[in-house]
Amino acid sequence: KELKSIGISLGSLGNPFFVALSKGAEFEAKKTNPNVKITTVGFEYDLGKQVTQIDNFIAAGVDLILLNPGDPKAVGPAIKKAQAAGIVVVAVDTAAEGADATVTTNNVQAGEISCQYIVDKLGGKGDVIIENGPQVSAVIDRVVGCKNVLGKNPGIKVLSNDQDGKGSREGGLTVAQGYLTRFAKIDAVFAINDPQAIGTDLAARQQQRTGIVITAVDGAPDIEAALKDPQAAQIQASASQDPFFMARRAVQVGVGILNGQKPASTVELLPSKLVTRDNVKEYKGWTSDRSQ
Amino acid sequence: MSEPILEMRRVSKSFFSIKALRDVDLTVYPGEIHALMGENGAGKSTLMKILSGAYRPDPGSEIRIDGQPVQINGPHGGRAAGIAIIYQELSLAPNLSVAENIYLGREVSRGGLLAREAMQAGVGPILARLGADFTPQTLVANLSMGQRQLVEIARALHARSRILIMDEPTTALSAGESERLFALIRQLRAEGLAIIYISHRMDEVYALGDRVTVLRDGTLVGSLDKGEIRADAIVRMMVGRDVSSFYKKDHDPQARPGAPVLAAVDIGDGRRVKGCSLTVHSGEVVGLAGLIGAGRTELAHLIIGAAPMTSGHVEIEGRTVSIRTPGEALDAGIAYLTEDRKALGLFLDMSCLDNINLAVLGRDAKFGGILDRDKARERAKRAFAGLGIRAANVGVPAGGLSGGNQQKVLLSRLLAIGPKILILDEPTRGVDVGAKSEIYSIIDNLAKAGTAVLVISSDLPEIIGICDRVIVMRAGHIAGQMRRGATPLSQEEIMALATGTEQLDA
Amino acid sequence: MPENGASAKTASAKTAPATPGLAAAQETKRQRTRMIIRAVGMLPVLLLLCIGFHVLSDGRFFTGQNIGIVVQQSAVNTVLAAGMTFVILTGGIDLSVGSILAASAMAGLIISKFPDLGALWLPVAVLTGAVFGILNGALIALLRLPPFIVTLGSLTAVRGAARLLGADTTVFNPSIPYAFIGNGALTLIPGVVSIPWLWVIALLVILVSWLVLKRTVLGVHIYAVGGNESAARLAGIKVWAVLIFVYGVSGLLAGLGGAMQAARLYAANGLQLGQSYELDAITAVILGGTSFVGGIGSIWGTLVGALIIAVLSNGLILIGVSDVWQYVIKGLVIIGAVALDRYRLQGSART
Amino acid sequence: MPENGASAKTASAKTAPATPGLAAAQETKRQRTRMIIRAVGMLPVLLLLCIGFHVLSDGRFFTGQNIGIVVQQSAVNTVLAAGMTFVILTGGIDLSVGSILAASAMAGLIISKFPDLGALWLPVAVLTGAVFGILNGALIALLRLPPFIVTLGSLTAVRGAARLLGADTTVFNPSIPYAFIGNGALTLIPGVVSIPWLWVIALLVILVSWLVLKRTVLGVHIYAVGGNESAARLAGIKVWAVLIFVYGVSGLLAGLGGAMQAARLYAANGLQLGQSYELDAITAVILGGTSFVGGIGSIWGTLVGALIIAVLSNGLILIGVSDVWQYVIKGLVIIGAVALDRYRLQGSART
């Protein structure tokens, strides 16, 4: 069966991560069929809106839906409806109940390696802040991973984990400014994504606080730049994701299912690799040319 | 005499630090028309609002109805006590129909559903009795001021009360409507209602009043019985001094005929105003009379560019000018005093200072836009002194002034402009006798100085008293005009023109 | 006699034979025409949009299925906008409906998981909304606080409450009672015509709102308060009661919206539900011709407004417009629609 | 008050020699006190919050550094709220400031990456904002469309434009010229007193706004349009020009806010930047005592309002309140502050 039309519903298209995702999907879909019609929409973290979008995809008669579910469980019924209309649904970035397949970064593992880096850097002892973000499952998983690691190290004290940096530079900056005033000694900050890490670094630099190890998850272009920037020395690592590849895999799997090839496992976890100041030169970022 | 239906004893009312009423007594008998008089801000409306339940009096005040002490709690309480009121400030909901406004707060419903038809039918007779030219279904927003006043009156009459309060009901009415209203009031008196009638028009008080009570500065000055009602006595009680020569008219256009300054040629808006022409000469005071809804206000709005003109043109000093906005009218030397000072004239939250200076700020400004505050203050103070505006200082918000003083503030703004042509729409509406005579003398002085003045007024004695010439409008047309000659202008002739009855006689 | 009679009299006596009643009758008729045009309001815009999308989407718009989807999508917003209409008619505003919707959906879903109480989830959700709404109303009516600030405060506070209710997680119940209202349809002619239950509810809400606004005393009082609050007070209307009522209704309908959303999603999330729904609801009301200053407007306009918003969202996806351009186009269409309406009304007033 | 003057006059004319000027003088003094209380407005609430947070945070609030952070965080909102004050004073509203801020920041950052034009990024950002603002104003003033709808439309459309500008990615420039305005401070006494540049800009904006509003003809006209638009028109004021001006200013200041934000973050993202800033700006204005119906309010109140919001955000993080409870508390404090203000004004009016 040929892929004629594909609908993509992602968290928020202003986020470079999802932009890279949509590009990857587009690339792979165009490879399968140059005339494919692609509709990409952002659901702005509104469950109702996402279900609406799925309904619209059904009405538009797409063959494949690529979904970054707002909630792993809550979109289940909508997915069922789409499947009932003969549409293949593949979840990306976050697992979704009932989806034909899921391709996602292993967010728990990403949180683990990012925080393991902190533990190693601190020698297993110190005061750490988990700078939380919007409570979506990817973020929750990262925090879970981070806590897994930190919990294994009794020398590490988690000062706080209940502030929302809104996933943005600005939010990270604001929250970190509060943290830095509130706590005289902070040894490390784990930010749930790159923009928050950069905001945190800006706050620390502004208050002339040094010696804080900042790590994050994503491996976005701006963290790449930061990891190369000697002024942002406190940003030390980010557990990278590969949204472009993730989306390509998702489309491949989807097209496979469309043609009757069941994947070995419904959930495909892509491991995350840690990008540090040492290896950033070799890192191929989200925006690098991936058409090979 | 029979037992009093209403007794108010030691009624006081303070608004925060201001004492609006101090120990006022008022006694009203059934079957009498009791006129309540006093200068602007004397406390007449406040006293009546206490009676209607809109305000709560200070402790110690006492109200008795039929000899029984009553507590009037809120508008419902007033209504329950058999009191109906026409408020001075129009209190209608413009988005509702005439019938809905009349029934507001006591709607008729059947089985929980609104009985619209019944309500519309219910107001029909009362509207007919008042001679209203609109239907119960008409939206109040589509009515003119005068028509709205009729709605207010209809509402009060419709409430079938025993005590009827009318707070300046004729301010927006012209002679014809007023006469009809008076007849109605007399009829109600005959039916045994007690009517409290507030007005600044002396002739109305003569015509109607059985008794007059005068307030000054929130205190009771005294009452006069029918036989004692005389203008000089009332005025002295109100103002505390004699007001001589009420209508002042020193200027004489015949002695020194000025050139035509304003000429409207065949102007119309395709709706209310149909091809009207008029001229006003320098140093002349021209009256524009007519029934309510005759289109006088609309005509003025066309001249100053507040409404779009569809035919005709305006000439100033012989030159045709194009005026599309009130701003352009001001630039051309035409200043206009609106009939609706609250809605279209004043900025109630702004200081008197700003209100007075608003139109000339740009002219005074330094460096192309910086306020000249000294000049403004100076001008406002001069206006206060010159027109006798009563307020603590020029910095108080205009909304806090009594009606007459507000009118003078608005007038000051126009005078500050120093216009060639002044159009005054109902300039003394709601203004007390003292202030009225001051306004008349201002008009007179302006004319003497060469200003062309057009006065739109529904107050015929006023038109006759101050105008050199009267133009009468009827249903959007100029019905005719008459010049003051050897004989004074006559009220009958004007009315005949305004209603068109002269044609029948002819 | 009235002016009209007078002018008639003179007219007949003078020159023109202009029948006396005619002018007034004409005026009334013109008024009525204008009122109908106003009530019809944005309908032409809606139709234009529908036809446009149908053509551009190669005929996918006007299919039974898609129409079903559109009305279903408009349902929740219609319900919220109905409540908003009450509020805006009094000259107020309710920014908290999105948050109240989220809190109500959470409360409902939590109750639905109790085995014994499960069936009560629907009334609980609606009631939760009503309680928040009445709180808003009480603050506005009794303490005389500005509606914008009060409901902005509760926009924030109730959002927090919604998140607290679920401990910041998604509450999920695949076997929620009455789920049919979320996804089922009422079959009228089996296999041919069926109406989504969500839409049935929305229509009922509109109908009842219309009844209340146009056929009851309370309705007149709502319009009166919006038209001239002090006049309403002087006429003895309990303005405070009217205000509490309208905010209560808005809250109650937000609660109903929450229940509808919960039945549709089988799930609720304190953070991710109802974000910025207030803007859509307000837009629907204003598109529908209700005036911000209060006192003027109709519930049918609101329905049309809500449909326009749903058609826009659906149509733009249907014809494959990208997300970014959807923003731009939606914004411009909203402005354009109101501009068109203004122009149209002017035209009709002129004739 | 008027009648007081009147009573003074008649008193002297009548019986008592009661010093005529005295009552008036007292009245004037009382009035002035009331006016000062009104102008001071929410200052007591602000102080209360500061002291409360200082105590609860074990003395961490009133440190030079933290105060620096608070004022810095309030700066952008202060600038937006200043523009919003102009708009609300005319009785309008501008919902698009957040989107305009984002678009301006994007435009600025994009320009800043051109080697030759880099230094022009700041004026470009500000100008971008002004252009969008003037567009809003033109639609509102010339087509007479309701401000809420127009700016709601541009909230959406300009957001789309902002995203298009950056092709939906984050644009960042770690070496943006004039970065000092984002993170640097103006040193007054070396090592002792320094003021963040962001705050210096915000204060300048407030000062200039105050000058315009209180010391120029235009300012009086703005108040007049807000106080009574039809009276303003009849008084010869070019209402359309005033409206275009205020929306232009609001847009321009949103552009400035975008520049400040860009200099602070070295980056901008068309979607995420400035989301729901309009609500914070409006809240600051209303907390500051400016009336929604227009014509009443002061720019100093707005400054206090913006500070209250910043203190709340900072203080709640400082004392370690969790994100969810921050929502609840913020909402309640906003309502409480306005309620307190209402109560306080009543009290002062009574005495």
Ligand SMILES: Nc1ncnc2c1ncn2[C@@H]1O[C@H](COP(=O)(O)OP(=O)(O)OP(=O)(O)O)[C@@H](O)[C@H]1O
């Ligand atoms: N709500 C109010 N708040 C404060 N002061 C008020 C209020 N209502 C009336 N006043 C003041 O009380 C005094 C009496 O006002 P009132 O309206 O009763 O005068 P009035 O005799 O009806 O005057 P007019 O002839 O101009 O209608 C005035 O000085 C007025 O400023």
Ligand SMILES: Nc1ncnc2c1ncn2[C@@H]1O[C@H](COP(=O)(O)OP(=O)(O)OP(=O)(O)O)[C@@H](O)[C@H]1O
């Ligand atoms: N805002 C309005 N909308 C619609 N019709 C109006 C409006 N204002 C006035 N009219 C109508 O225009 C006609 C002329 O009113 P206008 O006010 O010009 O007359 P007027 O002679 O000045 O009467 P008045 O003494 O009542 O002011 C009235 O019949 C009225 O119905």
Ligand SMILES: [Mg+2]
């Ligand atoms: Mg009065």
Ligand SMILES: [Mg+2]
């Ligand atoms: Mg008139």
